[in-house]
Amino acid sequence: xxxxxxxxxxxxxxxxxxxxxxxxxxxxxxxxxxxxxxxxxxxxxxxxxxxxxxxxxxxxxxxxxxxxxxxxxxxxxxxxxxxxxxxxxxxxxxxxxxxxxxxxxxxxxxxxxxxxxxxxxxxxxxxxxxxxxxxxxxxxxxxxxxxxxxxxxxxxxxxxxxxxxxxxxxxxxxxxxxxxxxxxxxxxxxxxxxxxxxxxxxxxxxxxxxxxxxxxxxxxxxxxxxxxxxxxxxxxxxxxxxxxxxxxxxxxxxxxxxxxxxxxxxxxxxxxxxxxxxxxxxxxxxxxxxxxxxxxxxxxxxxxxxxxxxxxxxxxxxxxxxxxxxxxxxxxxxxxxxxxxxxxxxxxxxxxxxxxxxxxxxxxxxxxxxxxxxxxxxxxxxxxxxxxxxxxxxxxxxxxxxxxxxxxxxxxxxxxxxxxxxxxxxxxxxxxxxxxxxxxxxxxxxxxxxxxxxxxxxxxxxxxxxxxxxxxxxxxxxxxxxxxxxxxxxxxxxxxxxxxxxxxxxxxxxxxxxxxxxxxxxxxxxxx
Amino acid sequence: xxxxxxxxxxxxxxxxxxxxxxxxxxxxxxxxxxxxxxxxxxxxxxxxxxxxxxxxxxxxxxxxxxxxxxxxxxxxxxxxxxxxxxxxxxxxxxxxxxxxxxxxxxxxxxxxxxxxxxxxxxxxxxxxxxxxxxxxxxxxxxxxxxxxxxxxxxxxxxxxxxxxxxxxxxxxxxxxxxxxxxxxxxxxxxxxxxxxxxxxxxxxxxxxxxxxxxxxxxxxxxxxxxxxxxxxxxxxxxxxxxxx
Numbered sequence: 001x002x003x004x005x006x007x008x009x010x011x012x013x014x015x016x017x018x019x020x021x022x023x024x025x026x027x028x029x030x031x032x033x034x035x036x037x038x039x040x041x042x043x044x045x046x047x048x049x050x051x052x053x054x055x056x057x058x059x060x061x062x063x064x065x066x067x068x069x070x071x072x073x074x075x076x077x078x079x080x081x082x083x084x085x086x087x088x089x090x091x092x093x094x095x096x097x098x099x100x101x102x103x104x105x106x107x108x109x110x111x112x113x114x115x116x117x118x119x120x121x122x123x124x125x126x127x128x129x130x131x132x133x134x135x136x137x138x139x140x141x142x143x144x145x146x147x148x149x150x151x152x153x154x155x156x157x158x159x160x161x162x163x164x165x166x167x168x169x170x171x172x173x174x175x176x177x178x179x180x181x182x183x184x185x186x187x188x189x190x191x192x193x194x195x196x197x198x199x200x201x202x203x204x205x206x207x208x209x210x211x212x213x214x215x216x217x218x219x220x221x222x223x224x225x226x227x228x229x230x231x232x233x234x235x236x237x238x239x240x241x242x243x244x245x246x247x248x249x250x251x252x253x254x255x256x257x258x259x260x261x262x263x264x265x266x267x268x269x270x271x272x273x274x275x276x277x278x279x280x281x282x283x284x285x286x287x288x289x290x291x292x293x294x295x296x297x298x299x300x301x302x303x304x305x306x307x308x309x310x311x312x313x314x315x316x317x318x319x320x321x322x323x324x325x326x327x328x329x330x331x332x333x334x335x336x337x338x339x340x341x342x343x344x345x346x347x348x349x350x351x352x353x354x355x356x357x358x359x360x361x362x363x364x365x366x367x368x369x370x371x372x373x374x375x376x377x378x379x380x381x382x383x384x385x386x387x388x389x390x391x392x393x394x395x396x397x398x399x400x401x402x403x404x405x406x407x408x409x410x411x412x413x414x415x416x417x418x419x420x421x422x423x424x425x426x427x428x429x430x431x432x433x434x435x436x437x438x439x440x441x442x443x444x445x446x447x448x449x450x451x452x453x454x455x456x457x458x459x460x461x462x463x464x465x466x467x468x469x470x471x472x473x474x475x476x477x478x479x480x481x482x483x484x485x486x487x488x489x490x491x492x493x494x495x496x497x498x499x500x501x502x503x504x505x506x507x508x509x510x511x512x513x514x515x516x517x518x519x520x521x522x523x524x525x526x527x528x
Numbered sequence: 529x530x531x532x533x534x535x536x537x538x539x540x541x542x543x544x545x546x547x548x549x550x551x552x553x554x555x556x557x558x559x560x561x562x563x564x565x566x567x568x569x570x571x572x573x574x575x576x577x578x579x580x581x582x583x584x585x586x587x588x589x590x591x592x593x594x595x596x597x598x599x600x601x602x603x604x605x606x607x608x609x610x611x612x613x614x615x616x617x618x619x620x621x622x623x624x625x626x627x628x629x630x631x632x633x634x635x636x637x638x639x640x641x642x643x644x645x646x647x648x649x650x651x652x653x654x655x656x657x658x659x660x661x662x663x664x665x666x667x668x669x670x671x672x673x674x675x676x677x678x679x680x681x682x683x684x685x686x687x688x689x690x691x692x693x694x695x696x697x698x699x700x701x702x703x704x705x706x707x708x709x710x711x712x713x714x715x716x717x718x719x720x721x722x723x724x725x726x727x728x729x730x731x732x733x734x735x736x737x738x739x740x741x742x743x744x745x746x747x748x749x750x751x752x753x754x755x756x757x758x759x760x761x762x763x764x765x766x767x768x769x770x771x772x
Contacts, residue, residue, distance in 0.1 A: 076677035159664030177706035218703030220666035220680035
């Protein structure tokens with residue numbers, strides 16, 4: 001009541017009331033921020049053509065058209081200030097756009113927003129009504145089997161799978177043809193990696209993207225379907241819930257050490273062996289190889305899930321990674337050509353589009369290092385090679401060898417190749433690599449030992465993305481630890497310790513009681 | 529007071545109708561104005577449009593007896609060019625206003641093709657986007673002067689949209705079927721035509737003046753001609769596009 005009166009009084013006041021606690025947005029200051037932090041990618045004139053832009057896919061936003069992916073407004077409408085601020089604040093996961101929330105002050109972010117709106121006449125056009133859509137609240141039962149079943153049903157019937165694939169890994173029949181408005185190749189999102197969704201990972205974020213579409217991309221708005229009663233708002237929420245259910249509950253945390261439990265029986269050598277379901281999965285993100293020429297700025301494999309187990313004498317690794325095609329794959333050739341056309345190459349001869357295979361490499365040092373010293377992570381050096389397993393989809397085989405830097409790989413002969421079992425389904429490779437812990441060639445082949453921290457790194461190539469040789473995705477060094485079987489004394493020692501403690505305690509207590517029973521004798525003796 | 533109000537309303541309504549009738553520039557000589565007519569000829573080797581493999585869409589494929597092709601260059605049997613958008617680019621009085629037609633312009637997604645392939649519309653006029661195929665199409669308008677849009681139509685349905693600014697052309701495309709493309713010319717006036725199976729066009733109802741007439745083709749870009757009209761005559765203006 002009091003505040004209401006105060007508000008009325010203020011309204012009546014003859015001076016303007018600021019709408020926000022912040023001073024009006026300042027395009028002059030915004031320009032200073034923009035030039036310093038944004039122009040490198042987005043360009044001096046905001047056309048998304050800064051010096052770094054040609055190495056990026058997706059490309060930096062071109063502000064001159066005022067077309068924004070992440071909005072709360074209908075398809076084709078301008079974004080609200082809040083929409084653009086959100087992208088500035090949170091960044092766009094899965095792209096080069098970082099979150100600026102902790103790097104720039106709120107005022108700087110608001111000023112830069114005001115400045116980037118000056119790049120497009122649409123923001124000055126008063127006939128443009130910027131109205132956010134009305135979004136309903138998420139219906140309950142998000143994770144119930146019934147809800148997910150309904151979601152799946154509509155995922156199929158409204159055609160999500162045409163681009164995103166039957167299992168949601170961005171491998172649908174239309175996926176190889178997808179382009180942005182300016183004609184750059186664009187992947188349909190892999191719905192199993194929600195932490196890379198541009199507009200946020202949550203169910204409500206997904207629902208909003210379904211309602212608004214992602215302007216400038218092939219992702220359309222599904223709002224007309226609700227208006228025309230083809231599906232209800234609740235059913236669209238179910239689609240969002242289903243899509244959300246495809247990703248893990250939390251974004252995978254990158255852990256340094258892969259624990260390989262010891263199995264009592266044999267190794268699960270098949271990629272679909274049910275034994276793998278009981279083994280912990282570890283996620284390792286991969287990034288483009290941008291150190292040695294020719295560099296690669298647009299890797300398609302975002303990361304690899306790794307599981308490891310061992311027995312008394314052997315080791316098995318299961319690697320799972322999402323890849324939209326089983327390369328070589330002709331339908332993706334046009335996509336590959338477009339990727340190569342759009343990503344600036346620093347190769348002396350630009351790479352032609354070709355039917356490359358998919359591939360993955362697991363790298364170890366030749367021997368377990370005593371200290372923290374490890375070979376150079378990028379496939380070793382001429383003088384300090386690394387031991388690698390390399391698997392390719394064509395020919396479908398794995399080999400072992402020594403890499404002496406990026407340009408030299410010497411295959412080891414004499415039955416040194418690891419065992420390999422692979423299968424491709426619904427946009428995912430699943431590969432099991434196996435080897436004996438100990439081998440004869442101790443000079444070149446790593447001898448696995450339980451209880452030691454064994455450095456390990458990963459490399460991946462997506463053939464239909466034009467990846468081969470140095471054009472690849474790389475990881476840092478991590479560790480593999482073969483858990484030692486628990487010796488019986490681990491269980492026995494605490495019991496023994498407890499028994500001893502108890503025994504000694506009782507002894508002390510009994511002796512003390514005896515002493516007390518003997519009267520002052522003992523005391524006199526001690527004083528003597 | 530109330531009586532006066534209703535009288536005022538009636539007067540206002542009559543005025544509005546009269547004004548609308550006065551400003552209206554409908555096609556046809558009946559209301560006066562001149563006609564510009566002509567043919568769009570094609571010279572050189574007739575290019576072949578690439579075939580479309582519709583295996584992934586059996587419903588669409590079933591609508592064809594021969595292999596469907598793209599419609600990039602449609603040369604008619606009489607040697608003329610179809611799908612040319614001919615329109616008055618400039619010369620109309622800046623102050624002239626033309627009534628937005630009440631009728632909608634229809635684009636149909638039929639057999640995984642846009643029908644028609646090239647179409648025109650006035651600013652504010654309704655575009656009806658129909659999906660006759662009943663399979664998933666999305667229609668994306670990639671205007672630069674108009675706000676873009678991208679709507680999903682996974683079933684037999686019709687959506688409507690309007691365009692707020694003149695733009696020649698707004699490309700329309702389906703991302704599910706990369707071969708589906710259409711072009712929409714958005715104009716502030718009704719003086720446009722699209723060549724069809726005989727390669728001819730007719731623009732009616734033009735007031736006297738000197739006009740720049742432009743002929744636009746998807747592959748062969750544009751050609752312009754200047755036409756001066758004195759009265760209500762009919763003038764012929766042909767265009768010729770050469771194979772590239």
